[in-house]
Amino acid sequence: MEQKKKKGLRIRSCLTGAIWLALVFSTVISALLFAFLNHFFNLPGSISVLGWLLIFNTLIAGLITSFINAKLLEPITRLSKAMKEVSQGDFEQHLETNSRIAEVGESYQSFNVMTKELRTTEVLQMDFVSNVSHEFKTPINAIEGYTMLLQGEELSPDQEEYVEKILFNTQRLSGLVGNI
CATH class of the missing domain: 1.10.287 (Helix Hairpins)
Structure with a gap:
C-alpha cells in the first residue's frame, strides 16, 4: 500500500527561517525602540548608539526566539510526554497535529501506528x-x-x-x- 507523501516544511528550514526572522525583526524593533526612547527620554551618552542597539536587539531577539521555539517545539514536547505514557504501559495514546512541519507529521503518524500495534500485541x-x-x-x-x-x-x-x-x-x- 503506497502512502501519499504530504508536502510540508522541513524542520531545518523552519528553524533557519525562525532565526533569520528573529534577527531581522529584532533589529528593526531595536532601532525603532532606540529612536523612540532617545527622542523622549534622551538616553545616556555613556553608551554608544551601537551599544544601545546591541542591548535592545539582544533582549528582543531572545524574546522572539523563545516564542518561536515554544511554537516549533510544542509538538515535539507533546510527543515526548505521550512516549513516556506508552513506556509506562498506556497504549491508548493517540496524537493529532496540524503542524506544517513534515517531520512532526511523520513522527506523529509513526507514533500512532506504533501504539496501535502495541495495543494489538497486548490483546494477543x-x-x-x-x-x-x-x-x-x-x-x-x-x-x-x-x-x-x-x-x-x-x-x-x-x-x-x-x-x-x-x-x-x-x-x-x-x-x-x-x-x-
Whole structure:
C-alpha cells in the first residue's frame, strides 16, 4: 500500500527561517525602540548608539526566539510526554497535529501506528496467556482429582507417599498456572 507523501516544511528550514526572522525583526524593533526612547527620554551618552542597539536587539531577539521555539517545539514536547505514557504501559495514546512541519507529521503518524500495534500485541498476549493457562489447568485438575480419589483407597506406605507427591506437585502446578 503506497502512502501519499504530504508536502510540508522541513524542520531545518523552519528553524533557519525562525532565526533569520528573529534577527531581522529584532533589529528593526531595536532601532525603532532606540529612536523612540532617545527622542523622549534622551538616553545616556555613556553608551554608544551601537551599544544601545546591541542591548535592545539582544533582549528582543531572545524574546522572539523563545516564542518561536515554544511554537516549533510544542509538538515535539507533546510527543515526548505521550512516549513516556506508552513506556509506562498506556497504549491508548493517540496524537493529532496540524503542524506544517513534515517531520512532526511523520513522527506523529509513526507514533500512532506504533501504539496501535502495541495495543494489538497486548490483546494477543492476554488471549494467549488466558488460553494456555486454561489448557494447562484442565489436565492438572483431572490429575489432582484422580489423585484425591486414590487417597481414600487402601494403599501401601510407598503408594501413599507417591500419591502425596503427585497431589503436592499438581497443586503446585495449579498455583503456577493460576499466577500466569
